[in-house]
Amino acid sequence: MVFSRALILAALPLLAVATAIQGRADALITSCCSTVGSSSDPAIASQLGLLGIVLDGVLVGLDCTPITIVVGTGTTTCSGTTVTCTDNSDGGLVQIGCVPITL
Template identity: 40%
Template sequence: MFSKLSVVVASVLITLAAAIPNTTPPVTTPTSDQCCNSVVPSSSAAASAVAALLGLDLTGLNVPVGLSCSPITVGGNNCGSTSVVCDAPDKEWGGLIAINCIPITA
C-alpha cells in the first residue's frame, strides 16, 4: 500500500517539476538574515533537487545555497542551525531555498 503511494507521489512531483519552466534566480547582494538547516554549493545534488522542484535552474551559478531557511527574528538569533545572510526570496520559494548565503560572523 505505502509503496504504491510513494510511487504516485514521486510521479506527481516529477510531473510538476517537468511542467514548471526552469528559471535562473537572480544573484544580488545578500540582505536577509536567515537560519538554514544547511548551506551547500549551488552545484550540489541537494541544491539541484530542491531547485528542480521549484522550477529553478542553478546551472552556472557558483554561490552557496541555503536549504530549509527561515528569517532570523529581530528578537535575537534563535537559530540552532546555520546563521547566514542571503538573497532570501521566502515569498517566492517558501523557505525551501535561499541563494548566495554568506555566514554571519558576530
C-alpha cells in the same frame, strides 16, 4: 496655507530617508537555514530541480526561517546555519546568494 507648505517641505527629507533605509533593509535577508551549500552540490541541485530552480554554483540556503535575536543577550534561536542572503523570492524554501555569518 504657509504653515501647511512649510510642514510638507519639512516632511519630504524624512520621507526620503525612510525610503532609503527601507530599500537597504530589503537588500539583505538574515536567516537561519537547515542546509547551506553550493547549488552545484548534487543533493542541493536535486532539491532545487524539484522546485524548478536552476542555478550555477551559487551559495544557497534551504529550509530557512527569519532570524530571531534574543534582546539583551546577543544570542539567536538558530539551530542551523545563520546566513545573509540577497534573494528570498521563494518564501524561505530557498534563499540565493548567501554568505554564512556569525552573530
